[in-house]
Amino acid sequence: DAGVIQSPRHEVTEMGQEVTLRCKPISGHDYLFWYRQTMMRGLELLIYFNNNVPIDDSGMPEDRFSAKMPNASFSTLKIQPSEPRDSAVYFCAVYRGRGDEQFFGPGTRLTVL
Amino acid sequence: AQSVTQLDSQVPVFEEAPVELRCNYSSSVSVYLFWYVQYPNQGLQLLLKYLSGSTLVKGINGFEAEFNKSQTSFHLRKPSVHISDTAEYFCAPPGNAGGTSYGKLTFGQGTILTVHP
Numbered sequence: 001d002a003g004v005i006q007s008p009r010h011e012v013t014e015m016g017q018e019v020t021l022r023c024k025p026i027s028g029h030d031y032l033f034w035y036r037q038t039m040m041r042g043l044e045l046l047i048y049f050n051n052n053v054p055i056d057d058s059g060m061p062e063d064r065f066s067a068k069m070p071n072a073s074f075s076t077l078k079i080q081p082s083e084p085r086d087s088a089v090y091f092c093a094v095y096r097g098r099g100d101e102q103f104f105g106p107g108t109r110l111t112v113l
Numbered sequence: 114a115q116s117v118t119q120l121d122s123q124v125p126v127f128e129e130a131p132v133e134l135r136c137n138y139s140s141s142v143s144v145y146l147f148w149y150v151q152y153p154n155q156g157l158q159l160l161l162k163y164l165s166g167s168t169l170v171k172g173i174n175g176f177e178a179e180f181n182k183s184q185t186s187f188h189l190r191k192p193s194v195h196i197s198d199t200a201e202y203f204c205a206p207p208g209n210a211g212g213t214s215y216g217k218l219t220f221g222q223g224t225i226l227t228v229h230p
Contacts, residue, residue, distance in 0.1 A: 004156075033218075043157075043203065043220045091156055101147065102218060104156030 004105035012111045018080040023092030031095040038088045082112045117204045119221035134189040134224045136204030146187045149203045199228045
């Protein structure tokens, strides 16, 4: 994971509840990505930031999803209200620039009952 | 924008056998290509990447890939697999060679490699 910290690692909640996923990226990376992974849909890009500014949120499935990056060392992905179909593993990843690799966090496994 | 097609969703092999995981890309611009690996219950990590230069790229754990411009392919190979290679493998080009969308990777659908004893 090269130092990308995600919390919590596991989250179980009930339908209708608010869920907040957190990401603390390693320093020196100008891009931050949020992905969702499910068996049915594979790995999907939800949103990404460049220098803390949201660039492309076309992958955010609904208005129930929102993401923020208040500074270079912290980002959140919020789902409100949560639904069972939101159950997935959510990954945060960072990227430095042209030709560089993306560094992924370990993911948050979300289960919405 | 670039896109990739991973031709096999699942590849079962026996230990010590060779393996090839296929990836084809489409692009009209300069190409960077990556292979990532995801072990069970972990995030993705870089296996290898092609930026320029030699078309044969060596990565971690004995994997290698060959960039073939004429066939628009970037297949991943290993001459002898181990049980620990069981994982899901993703091919990915950047979303765009320039502009603000450059950092966006377009991951393939993934290929699950299962190595049997």
